[in-house]
Amino acid sequence: MNLLADAFAWIFxxxxxxxxxxxxxxxxxxxxxxxxxxLIAAAVAIPLGFYIGHTGRGRNVxxxxxxxxxxxxxxxxxxxxxxxxxxxxxxxAAVIAFVLLGIPSILxxxxxxxxxxxxxxxDAARAVGMTEWQILWxxxxxxxxxxxxxxxxxxxxxxxATVVLAAYIGLGGVGLYIIKGIATRDYSAILGAAIVIxxxxxxxxxxxxxxxxxxxxRGVAAGRTQELRTSSPRRRAVVETPTV
Amino acid sequence: xNWLLDNFDLIGRLSVEHLKLAIPPILLGFVISVPLGWxxxxxxxxxxxxxxxxxxLYTIPSLALLPILPAVLGISFLSPLNLxxxxxxxxxxxxxxxxxxxxxxxxxAVRQAATAMxxxxxxRFWTVEFPLAGPVILAxxxxxxxxxxxxxxxxxxxxxxxxxxxxxNGYQRRIIPEILTGVVMVVLIALIVDFLLAxxxxxxxxWAPASSRSQRLAEVSSRTPVPQGGGPV
Numbered sequence: 001m002n003l004l005a006d007a008f009a010w011i012f013x014x015x016x017x018x019x020x021x022x023x024x025x026x027x028x029x030x031x032x033x034x035x036x037x038x039l040i041a042a043a044v045a046i047p048l049g050f051y052i053g054h055t056g057r058g059r060n061v062x063x064x065x066x067x068x069x070x071x072x073x074x075x076x077x078x079x080x081x082x083x084x085x086x087x088x089x090x091x092x093a094a095v096i097a098f099v100l101l102g103i104p105s106i107l108x109x110x111x112x113x114x115x116x117x118x119x120x121x122x123d124a125a126r127a128v129g130m131t132e133w134q135i136l137w138x139x140x141x142x143x144x145x146x147x148x149x150x151x152x153x154x155x156x157x158x159x160x161a162t163v164v165l166a167a168y169i170g171l172g173g174v175g176l177y178i179i180k181g182i183a184t185r186d187y188s189a190i191l192g193a194a195i196v197i198x199x200x201x202x203x204x205x206x207x208x209x210x211x212x213x214x215x216x217x218r219g220v221a222a223g224r225t226q227e228l229r230t231s232s233p234r235r236r237a238v239v240e241t242p243t244v
Numbered sequence: 245x246n247w248l249l250d251n252f253d254l255i256g257r258l259s260v261e262h263l264k265l266a267i268p269p270i271l272l273g274f275v276i277s278v279p280l281g282w283x284x285x286x287x288x289x290x291x292x293x294x295x296x297x298x299x300x301l302y303t304i305p306s307l308a309l310l311p312i313l314p315a316v317l318g319i320s321f322l323s324p325l326n327l328x329x330x331x332x333x334x335x336x337x338x339x340x341x342x343x344x345x346x347x348x349x350x351x352x353a354v355r356q357a358a359t360a361m362x363x364x365x366x367x368r369f370w371t372v373e374f375p376l377a378g379p380v381i382l383a384x385x386x387x388x389x390x391x392x393x394x395x396x397x398x399x400x401x402x403x404x405x406x407x408x409x410x411x412x413n414g415y416q417r418r419i420i421p422e423i424l425t426g427v428v429m430v431v432l433i434a435l436i437v438d439f440l441l442a443x444x445x446x447x448x449x450x451w452a453p454a455s456s457r458s459q460r461l462a463e464v465s466s467r468t469p470v471p472q473g474g475g476p477v
Contacts, residue, residue: 003315004315007315068435070387070390070391071390071430071438072394072430072431073394073395073397073407073408073426073427073431074394075397075398075401075408076397076408076410076411076423079411079412079414079415079423080423080424083418083423084420157303160305161305161306161307164305164308165401168415175307178308178311179401182322182402187321191311191315193308193311194307194308194310194312195308195312197308198312201305205300205303
């Protein structure tokens with residue numbers, strides 16, 4: 001356990017506040033890239049997912065894409081994009097990679113949330129004279145919210161993990177200490193940074209769990225039972241992260 | 245293009261290495277997940293505990309898990325064993341949940357019928373519940389396999405050679421086709437393994453509901469575990 005003690009000593013050492021980047025700055029960079037990329041990915045994936053979920057069009061394509069995305073190695077994707085877009089534009093290339101990796105989970109969450117709704121509820125909404133737009137915003141979106149947020153949560157965590165790998169191209173973030181540490185064989189820095197990253201991921205996961213609980217309308221949480229949702233569990237899609 | 249033609253041997257060798265690294269965690273993960281999934285299915289207490297733990301492990305980025313394992317287990321940081329254990333953990337995190345879901349999907353009437361016919365719980369599990377849960381377990385296995393194959397590439401950062409070598413080497417030498425080849429090969433291997441597993445499933449589990457291609461796709465993705473968090477990256 002000496003290794004762990006050294007790692008914690010590394011984290012809380014005053015040296016972490018000196019040098020470039022300092023640990024708080026690295027954490028800031030990490031969070032900045034995560035939030036920015038998640039935001040862009042959500043802006044692309046949510047409207048698309050709502051469209052697919054509401055109309056049922058393009059569903060197979062969405063399922064195939066979110067399945068195949070799992071096979072793409074994210075480390076390779078980042079390096080590839082950096083070389084293709086240009087080594088002078090590393091942050092841009094990296095953010096594009098993060099966004100691409102975040103989209104499948106969020107897309108799946110958005111349309112799976114809509115798709116999981118009991119068809120009778122939507123028919124009822126249509127029968128009482130709601131327009132399609134009203135059905136989407138007043139019925140489908142609130143009912144699909146838990147799965148949507150689950151999807152965003154999965155996407156954000158995927159991005160956090162990918163930002164770690166992006167340290168290899170010199171993007172910064174907490175992963176930088178691991179990459180540097182491997183080169184200089186400084187194990188306490190590697191382990192310390194790893195612990196900080198795990199804490200970051202777990203805190204983010206916890207925040208999303210909390211948001212998931214808060215954002216869901218009370219009526220939805222109370223009236224919703226698992227079995228009511230769809231005729232066949234087979235029809236549900238996955239809100240799950242692809243791979244790395 | 246020239247790079248590709250000149251390096252066929254390298255690509256072949258790395259692909260074999262890659263598979264060698266990917267297969268043990270997939271098999272180990274499967275073997276470990278069955279009893280864990282059963283525990284999660286059978287008892288309420290262990291269910292919450294195991295599934296929460298699986299969800300949390302799943303959120304840990306791979307490059308962070310790789311340094312932590314040696315500190316906890318006392319193995320070498322820069323070793324294939326370290327990578328194998330990390331990948332096994334991710335595979336278990338995915339599959340334990342799908343085994344639990346799969347067992348829960350077995351019709352209780354069938355279970356009762358087996359009991360009524362005098363099957364003991366051991367025999368009932370292996371001859372009735374496990375085969376019937378097979379298709380759903382297989383779906384989880386396929387997700388775990390694809391995810392593991394893609395994750396192996398991260399091993400190059402701790403010096404474990406796989407197709408990931410093409411990423412770092414291609415990046416350092418600024419050869420775009422090299423990295424592209426690596427990405428394409430990883431995806432290709434993942435898709436082939438996924439296809440083979442699906443084939444195997446149809447062979448071994450003929451009672452899985454026959455369905456059209458699109459339904460099957462939907463089924464696979466719908467039955468995959470929905471971990472709490474992100475993916476191992």
